[in-house]
Amino acid sequence: MLRFLRAVTALALLAAGGAAAQAVGAAPQLRVQVQEGALLGRALDGGVRVWQGVPYAAPPTGERRWQPPQPPAPWTGLRAATAPGDVCPQPMSQLPGDGRSGVRGAEDCLSLNVYAPPTPAPAPDAGRAPRTPVMVWIHGGSFRSGAGSDYAAELLAREQGVTVVTFNYRLGALGFLAAPALEDGAGGSGNYGLMDQQAALRWVRRNVAAFGGDPRNVTVFGESAGAMSICAQLASPLARGLFDRAILQSGPCTPQGVTAPLREALSTATAYARALGCAPQDAACLRALPVGRLLDVPVPGNRVPGAIDLPLVWGDRVLPRAPAEVFAAGAGLRVPVLLGTNRDEGTLFVAPVAPSGQDLPLWQFWGVVALLERWNAPLALASYPAGRGTVGDAAAALVTDSVFACPTSDLAADLARGAPVYAYEFRDPAPPLALSPTASVPRYGAAHASELVSVFGTRLAGLADPAQFTAPQARLARSIRSYWANFARRGDPNGPGLVPWTPYDPHAGRVLGLAPGATAEVTDFRQEHHCGLWDRLALH
Known part of the structure; x- marks a missing residue:
């Protein structure tokens, strides 16, 4: 009976998905099959197709809090991908003069959004339309705020004929806390946000062809903390093969305060754990803390205004060496790079x-x-x-x-x-x-x-x-x-x-x-x- 009910439910979801696809038109273009299951997107004005809230990793909740991202669970039937997923937990606003306060987001936030240009006609001598270049956006926000869904990429996709992917990654303490209690015995603690980014890029390599993108032509681009992230990925041996080109907007990862050695990060996290009311070696206590407390309790330490509370960590398996040292030695990933800054950043x-x-x-x-x-x-x-x-x-x-x-x-x-x-x-x-x-x-x-x-x-x-x-x-x-x-x-x-x-x-x-x-x-x-x-x- 249970198997029968599951089958009926799957058929109902497929029927509902097909009806929804017909309602918005161009159903074959809006239904895609990725490795985890079938997705239903929606069409925007001008023919751009978008799929939102697509999980690229399992929810990093419970025992998975402060763990490397795990693969998403597969699903049956047709999954609606017509609205963004939750943003990762963060303060309500970081913009100057914005008086909003509070918390937005939820821990189950590791999702992405795909913007595909209007489907081009197949080439006369080919059986399918040509693949489009892929641009994967990593958002900024000082590693404590922002989301992929804050950026609407339909104009970029339509005007330039590129497939654009935006995504969320863990922020603040949830993304970059290198606490003694969280060391995994394999040289890992902290940099969970960077690991999320790598997981999203692996998902893109595996699945972007289903949306018409070229998995062999992936450019990662980002601004501020997003560009700092890309800079760090250029220095990470674990990022090798995940992208072909990089665009860094206002985000070098080499200045003081952007990265910290693991020993310093562990020292900071020890003081932070105590401020949160947990023993530095008590992982269960840390994982049981409500998200709001992680956002409300300041990270100890003397920092200039606007500085990153929990910098990227070097000395672990994600970043074995300081990025500045890697680049000065001529090491790191050798891919074409476009980078720059704004004249009045400060x-x-x-x-x-x-x-x-x-x-x-x-x-x-x-x-x-x-x-x-x-x-x-x-x-x-x-x-x-x-x-x-x-x-x-x-x-x-x-x-x-x-x-x-x-x-x-x-x-x-x-x-x-x-x-x-x-x-x-x-x-x-x-x-x-x-x-x-x-x-x-x-x-x-x-x-x-x-x-x-x-x-x-x-x-x-x-x-x-x-x-x-x-x-x-x-x-x-x-x-x-x-x-x-x-x-x-x-x-x-x-x-x-x-x-x-x-x-x-x-x-x-x-x-x-x-x-x-x-x-x-x-x-x-x-x-x-x-x-x-x-x-x-x-x-x-």
């Missing part, structure tokens, strides 16, 4: 630090630089005088140069020794950001994350709306998407109608400046960002 981080209606206090600026640079602080402060604008402006410039521009330039030079590299700087002086200026940051400029709306061409809640583009900004955005998609297609961003982009030469240090109506090669990038200073300070 404004987004400095804006919320100062008291409301006031400039950043000079003593606070000095204190942060002293914490970061220690005995080198006087030299650093001398290069960023506060008298030329607000103290916030000086602080933002220092953050831009020391955390983003110069480390990315150094990373480009290291990577260019082993594979083609294309470097850029996003230089729009007034992108359409939905952020209010402050007394310390009266103008955001090309702030951190301000290029995202150009890359996706769709509204990003709380950040920007492409409906506010000027005509030159809209043309720039289209060019950026073309550069990105061309690179994903063949490892070279150049194409018809685009300003030529030459591969990065470490000796010349030139980058392509992306600006409305003024995209051109920038010859003084390192001088403008005081990279000689930061190179000297790194040696002390």
Whole structure:
């Protein structure tokens, strides 16, 4: 009887799925078979097909909390994939000026979303339509917020003819806690979020052909913590063979505070476990904690505002060596890379630090630089005088140069020794950001994350709306998407109608400046960002 009921249920699901597919039209294009079972997607305006909330790993709950991701369970019948899955647990908002508080998400969050372009006609001499390049997006959010479903990729898929995959990975303590109690005896503790990313990429290799994507042509792209993740994956032996090209937007993984040695991470986690009310060796206590407590209890330690609470860990099997050491030695994955930064990265981080209606206090600026640079602080402060604008402006410039521009330039030079590299700087002086200026940051400029709306061409809640583009900004955005998609297609961003982009030469240090109506090669990038200073300070 049980077998009979299961069969009836399966038939009912298939019938319901078929009816749903007919209701939205083009049922054969919306039903796909992946290794775990059949999926039903939906069609968007313009013919883009989307499947959402698709599990790529088992729920990391209960005993699977703080374990490497496990394969998802197969299902019978037709599974609806018409709405995003839960985001991974995180604070409600991380945007400056956003007053929302609380928690969003659930631990059963390891799902992905696939955007496929309209189905092209088969080639005259082939039995099926050609496969499309695949672009896999890794979201940012300081490793404590964000979700794949925050980014709508339908325009990128339709306009550029690429298959786009976005996904969630574990965040905060759930994704990066390297506690003594959680060591698995095989050199693993922490970096669960990086392991999730690798699991998602393995899923893409296995299944993307079902959506029309080419599993042999996968480009991973990401911004901020997403780009830092990709940077770390380039240094991880476990990521070998998972992607063919990489795009890093505003996210080098080599600066201080992005990664930490395992011994330091274990020390931090020991103090954190005690703050949570658990013994450092009591895994059962940690796994029994409610998610809200993990988010509410601060991670102990002295950090500058905006710093990563629980950095990526090196010294385990995921990252055996520090990424900076790997790249300096000419090691790591040798794949073509496109990478860059925004001209005013630091404004987004400095804006919320100062008291409301006031400039950043000079003593606070000095204190942060002293914490970061220690005995080198006087030299650093001398290069960023506060008298030329607000103290916030000086602080933002220092953050831009020391955390983003110069480390990315150094990373480009290291990577260019082993594979083609294309470097850029996003230089729009007034992108359409939905952020209010402050007394310390009266103008955001090309702030951190301000290029995202150009890359996706769709509204990003709380950040920007492409409906506010000027005509030159809209043309720039289209060019950026073309550069990105061309690179994903063949490892070279150049194409018809685009300003030529030459591969990065470490000796010349030139980058392509992306600006409305003024995209051109920038010859003084390192001088403008005081990279000689930061190179000297790194040696002390």
